[in-house]
Amino acid sequence: MEHSEPTEQADGGSALNGHFDRTGKRPVPGGSGCASAAASAGAPQPPRAEPGAPRPVMESWREERTRSVEDNQTSLPSLAAAYTTILRGLGEDPQRQGLLKTPWRAATAMQFFTKGYQEKIIDVLNDAIFDEDHDEMVIVKDIDMFSMCEHHLVPIFGRVHIGYLPNKRVLGLSKLARIVEIYSRRLQVQERLTKQIAVAITEALKPTGVGVVIEATHMCMVMRGVQKMNSKTVTSTMLGVFREDPKTRDEFLALIRS
């Protein structure tokens, strides 16, 4: 794994967020990242979120609403029409040969990129939780992750590392990757994705502890602004003994780096 120790880079930033005891993304020097996207000067400002009606950041995975395959079929024409509008807005001619089918292709692709809305975590966990007297750390690392930044609708991709310390219950190993898949195939920010994975495992297994680390590249960072080609964002969520016991946390971090 191409994981590196926290090192100073040319831009003066750190390759890691430097602390693993809470979810957090390191600040982006120069403000090229998502968080400061709305602050670019000169551009019309997007509508502000309505105060007084905050949506909870963490929706419980037990109460998820899903998008059905029928919903996809129903919404495809309007989604494609929206892409035609985008093409015109970009100064393109949607009638030229190469673009004739682009709105439909793009709409279908976007539905695929967000297919995590079609699935529920609880359906994945059904029949995959086993009683087991195993109490050693379980780690699955280098799970490929492809997501979409909810601020710019461009890809976020990287790797997810998950560890947990079972408490009489274990989860089928492939299901950890399925949890990553479902949450990542939605519009996301990396911090929330990290936490959602950790919380779902915690609620499903009631383990002694859970650690989730995500290393990811945000296309909205590398393609725009100062174009930091190799910048990676590292986020982590540590729960239970992973949060409270430095030895357990260090063991996890050493194992995902090995």
Ligand SMILES: [Zn+2]
């Ligand atoms: Zn973004």
